[in-house]
Amino acid sequence: MKAGLSIEGLRVVFDDFVAVDDVSIRVEPGQSFGIVGESGSGKSTLLRAVGGLAPKSAGVISLIGAPDLPEPGSRAFRRRVQMVFQDPYGSLHPRQTVDRILAEPLAIHGIGDADRRIQQALDEVGLGTGFRFRYPHQLSGGQRQRVAIARALILEPQILLLDEPTSALDASVQAEVLNLLEDMRRRHGLTFVMVSHDLAVVTYLCDQLMVMQRGRSVEKLSADDLAQSRVAEPYTQRLMTASIGFRRDRTETF
Amino acid sequence: MTVAPASAETWREWLMSDRPQSRRQASLGRAYGAWRAFARNRLAMAGLGIVLALLLMALFADQLAPYSPTVGDLRTTRLLPPSAAHWFGTDDQGRDILSRIIYGSRITLFVVVLVAVLAAPIGLAVGTIAGYAGGLVDAALMRITDIFLAFPRLILALAFVAALGPGIENAVIAIAITSWPPYARIARAETLTIRQADYIAAVKLMGASPGRIVLRHIMPLCVSSVIVRVTLDMAGIILTAAGLGFLGLGAQPPSPEWGAMIANGRLYVLDQWWVAAAPGAAIFVVSLAFNLLGDGLRDALDPKGVK
Numbered sequence: 001m002k003a004g005l006s007i008e009g010l011r012v013v014f015d016d017f018v019a020v021d022d023v024s025i026r027v028e029p030g031q032s033f034g035i036v037g038e039s040g041s042g043k044s045t046l047l048r049a050v051g052g053l054a055p056k057s058a059g060v061i062s063l064i065g066a067p068d069l070p071e072p073g074s075r076a077f078r079r080r081v082q083m084v085f086q087d088p089y090g091s092l093h094p095r096q097t098v099d100r101i102l103a104e105p106l107a108i109h110g111i112g113d114a115d116r117r118i119q120q121a122l123d124e125v126g127l128g129t130g131f132r133f134r135y136p137h138q139l140s141g142g143q144r145q146r147v148a149i150a151r152a153l154i155l156e157p158q159i160l161l162l163d164e165p166t167s168a169l170d171a172s173v174q175a176e177v178l179n180l181l182e183d184m185r186r187r188h189g190l191t192f193v194m195v196s197h198d199l200a201v202v203t204y205l206c207d208q209l210m211v212m213q214r215g216r217s218v219e220k221l222s223a224d225d226l227a228q229s230r231v232a233e234p235y236t237q238r239l240m241t242a243s244i245g246f247r248r249d250r251t252e253t254f
Numbered sequence: 255m256t257v258a259p260a261s262a263e264t265w266r267e268w269l270m271s272d273r274p275q276s277r278r279q280a281s282l283g284r285a286y287g288a289w290r291a292f293a294r295n296r297l298a299m300a301g302l303g304i305v306l307a308l309l310l311m312a313l314f315a316d317q318l319a320p321y322s323p324t325v326g327d328l329r330t331t332r333l334l335p336p337s338a339a340h341w342f343g344t345d346d347q348g349r350d351i352l353s354r355i356i357y358g359s360r361i362t363l364f365v366v367v368l369v370a371v372l373a374a375p376i377g378l379a380v381g382t383i384a385g386y387a388g389g390l391v392d393a394a395l396m397r398i399t400d401i402f403l404a405f406p407r408l409i410l411a412l413a414f415v416a417a418l419g420p421g422i423e424n425a426v427i428a429i430a431i432t433s434w435p436p437y438a439r440i441a442r443a444e445t446l447t448i449r450q451a452d453y454i455a456a457v458k459l460m461g462a463s464p465g466r467i468v469l470r471h472i473m474p475l476c477v478s479s480v481i482v483r484v485t486l487d488m489a490g491i492i493l494t495a496a497g498l499g500f501l502g503l504g505a506q507p508p509s510p511e512w513g514a515m516i517a518n519g520r521l522y523v524l525d526q527w528w529v530a531a532a533p534g535a536a537i538f539v540v541s542l543a544f545n546l547l548g549d550g551l552r553d554a555l556d557p558k559g560v561k
Binding site: 048051052053075078079082083085086087089091092093094095097099100104105109110129130131133137148151155234236 | 272273274275276277279280281284301452453455456457458459460461462463464470471474
């Protein structure tokens, strides 16, 4: 069973600072949706608001695609929507073994058969039995991120929120993790909402994307549009130019 | 499950393994790593040795003490200087001071353990709850902490003992009540940095209740710094207990409490110096041992220091 995600008029305010202002997106079940923008554009906050980690001051977040889908904040919603964080060094508890980290979501939701599920989750992300009783400090960045992905997937969610899942990893490991994510999406019929500042990563993984700047949605386009440079907004154009990399003859235009 | 290996060398390898095969092996390996970091510190090992000796002394006081701690012979053994028969001399009641110090270790340990057991959990709970909850709960809990912190420890203990009546149990309660605020402060400060971490956000996202997050994810990270602080405070606790005893508000005669023994020896301190010197030295050695132990524990347990 698949589920999609709908956000209408979302607004997130911290004290006097408007982090996300009137943003609406619709992610169809099974789709992969990318959100790009520079640092501070509110893209991560948007994701955290969906997960209930940032305060929502206006707007409606709901699951779509099937009848009787749970409301945000409920237990059932949490089981369906999970998240992978940006920094694999900060997202795993430093004093817990991989085994404990993976057992925690099962214990919270009262799911039995923990032993087999943990084993299966580790196998799926390509970590063998040797890793099960290690502490995070005994793992590399890529391995940690695999554990984080296993933790998110062990509850068998339908929507996975990805907060720059590869930006803290070096290039070769980045590709491995992206392939793993794509593989997981196909195998489990997951819906992805991914935040990144890296246009290459987003075009690789996502069908649809939204460009954000200063908490507002600038432009929505498909990956094909982006690949063929069919962009309307000047900000998106600048972002594209920036992602191509540094060129001496282009620096004049900034 | 793996079969436990036989020889010492394979034991070491089993403990230090990079790929533990079970929960037990992983936690034992971690404990062994901390122990190795601790054992490298000679002074801390000396402190641990003294504390263990104190423990054994209290345990086997009946076997170790050559004389009765409470009954002396007023006619023949009053205020004798140190000798082969009475290593630390005798006091004004003719009681052997060595025996009294050996039995007094029980009272010292009783005070230290009870204060730690009462104060540390209170401080840890108040601090982590205040830090995690924030807002009004935080403000209320921390102002209460401030109020307790504003009282001079000995004076508040005095007031308590005066209200509840003198005795070692009331002294312990008084000390415990005045010693938890620093632990609450430490735990709160640590919680404030931990609560922002992504691993806490991750369990929150999974739907963990605040109680579960505090108890299972935040407290384990605060425990080590609180343990270190408690150990470093032990010296102060012993001194406060001795101070109350010295003022006659702690342990009551004839119980051989070290502070009370010094108070007793004060009358003869110029001519019969050993009466006050021996318990004074005992307090000094044990306080120093706890300080050394605490220092070593800080190096071994500090989550920021060792990986």
